[in-house]
Amino acid sequence: MQTNVLEYLEKTVVRLPEKVAFANEVEGLTFKQVYDQARAVGSFLHSKNFYNKPVVVFMKKHPNTITAFFGVIYSGNYYVPLDEEMPRHRIELIFETLKPQAIICDEDTREIVNTFNFDGEAYLYSDISKSKIDDVALNQIRDRQIDTDPIYIVFTSGSTGIPKGVMACHRSVIDYIEHLCDVLKFDEDTVFGNQTPLYFDACLKEVYPTLKYGATTYIIPKQLFMFPIKLVEFLNQFKINTVCWVVSALTMISAFRTFETVIPQYLRTIAFASEVFPIKQFNLWKAALPNARFINLYGPTEVTGICCYYEVDREFGLDETMPVGRPFKNTDIILLDENNKVPAQGEQGEICVRGTCLTLGYYKNKEKTDEAFVQNPLNDLYPELIYRTGDIGKYNERGELVFMSRKDYQIKHMGHRIELGEIEVIVNMHPAVSTACCIFDNDKKKIILYYVGDIDTKEITTYIKEKLPRYMVPNLVKQLETMPLTPNGKINRALLKEQYLQSK
Amino acid sequence: MEELLEILCELHPDVDFESCTTLIDDKVLDSFDIVTLVAEIDDKFSVAIPAGELVPENFNSAQAIYALIEKLENE
Secondary structure, X not given: OOOOOHHHHHHHHHXXXXXXXXXXXXXXXXXXXXXXXXXXXXXXXXXXXXXXXXXXXXXXXXXXXHHHHHHHHHOOOEEEEEOOOOOHHHHHHHHHHHOOOEEEEOOOOXXXXXXXXXXXXXXXXXXXXXXXXXXXXXXXXXXXXXOOOEEEEEEEOOOOOOOEXXXXXXXXXXXXXXXXHXXXXXXXOOEXXXXXXXXXXXXXXXXXXXXXXXXXXXXXXXXXXXXXXXXXXXXXXXXXXXXXXXXXXXXXXXXXXXXXXXXXXXOOEEEEEOOOOOHHHHHHHHHHOOOOEEEEEEOOHHHOOOOEEEEOOOXXXXXXXXXXXXXXXXXXXXXXXXXXXXXXXXXOEEEEXXXXXXXXXXXXXXXXXXXXXXXXXXXXXOOOEEEEEEEEEEEOOOOOEEEEEEOOOXXXXXXEEEEXXXXXXXXXXXXXXXXXXXXXXXXXXXXXXXXEEOOOHHHHHHHHHHHOOHHHOOOEEEEOOOOOEOOOOOEOHHHHHHHHHHHO | OHHHHHHHHHHOOOOOOOOOXXXXXXXXXXXXXXXXXXXXXXXXXXXXXXXXXXXXXXHOOHHHHHHHHHHHHHO
């Protein structure tokens, strides 16, 4: 039985040493190079006596970054991917939680890393990937490891203003990758075009199947996602046949009528996640690529990645919602109502997940972990954890799971999961602001910020951009004289939303 | 031009759109902004920007965007 994700790489490197594993538009790394460099990085980290510690990988998006992840796993530590575009404040918060002793950086991020206060060392990837490989040590580390040992932490938006670090282990990643591959039917000829950032779990869909099958992943330059024709030309240039993208990346292509000019001619598998696909846009894709497979994927970071899938097998009316379908094998979905009971067929409930796919929880945050990873309320006989997603769903008349809404103020914006509360906390931190509230326009996918305070919209926007990642910056900022309140004295979100919709 | 500047300033109140000529090169605008901008231009100017005109050169400055709108209006 496989107990370590690196076994994927070790099997493939014997078979396909010279094949390109990970590449961008100018350079790539073969499986042999990935294998050698990862083991060099692993040997180096071991020589510094790091074991079972968070190792930050702070590099720009590049094949080397992915190889650094594997290097950290070889050393028996767990990687924490951060991004050069993350604002300073967010990185500081993450460092406060992690207290990292080791950071792997590249020539571009080295200077940024050195401006941070942390009690550890920053190492240059280009140096440590040339370290001498210590086979004996790497074998000893492997012998010590078990499949519930952690391999990564990814940080996700937290409503209290502090990002939460979701921690996953070998076992949950192997379980996820095996079942994802069964559903999406990847193979050695799969050529992935990666869109999602490397600092979230979304990229697992390309990273680990590439190792498993000896496939190839091309990292697509982020800027191309503004220019659809250039993007499709890129897909054609590198003969990309498989994409696992967020919905907004796909709709950007179809909405600009790109298919009238150019068609992604090699594309045969289109998987999409993290948002509901508007049917009008979906139909444009289906018409352009009638023979391709389209698969809707659903799942939160806390269950490693994806736990449900629906392969499109019928036509949808413009007012219909595409279901998220059924769980992967070895995963169970339970709907629970407010009384922790299973609702009647067709009734709504919170989507809860049971299975090996559950991650280890939130790093150094027992309180939040215990709120979301709970004893299965349907079982009082033995310990059994389920993850409460906070998503509300129901089964349609075909028995397919359908996502309906959220229990709280979490939204999905450009494929990113955002707690509106986190934005509000940051805005409220500004000394000139007395109160703030965010609402989300689900039709236009806009985050709207209302605030009361002695500061103009220009200044507050500048401030927010220093504190929050780009995708969390409100798309519309409005200053108010007073904040509307409910009779209970809470901010009247419903009224704000109503006024906003009327003013449109 | 006034109307276009209004749309842009609503997107990013902190940016000086009258002088900035590197909106794309310096990542001032992201893909969400482009999608929003194209929809707003369609709304306010009744001009549909075709995919072929979605190139960095047409979006690097307010001037360039406005020139594109005028060109499409005259077609």
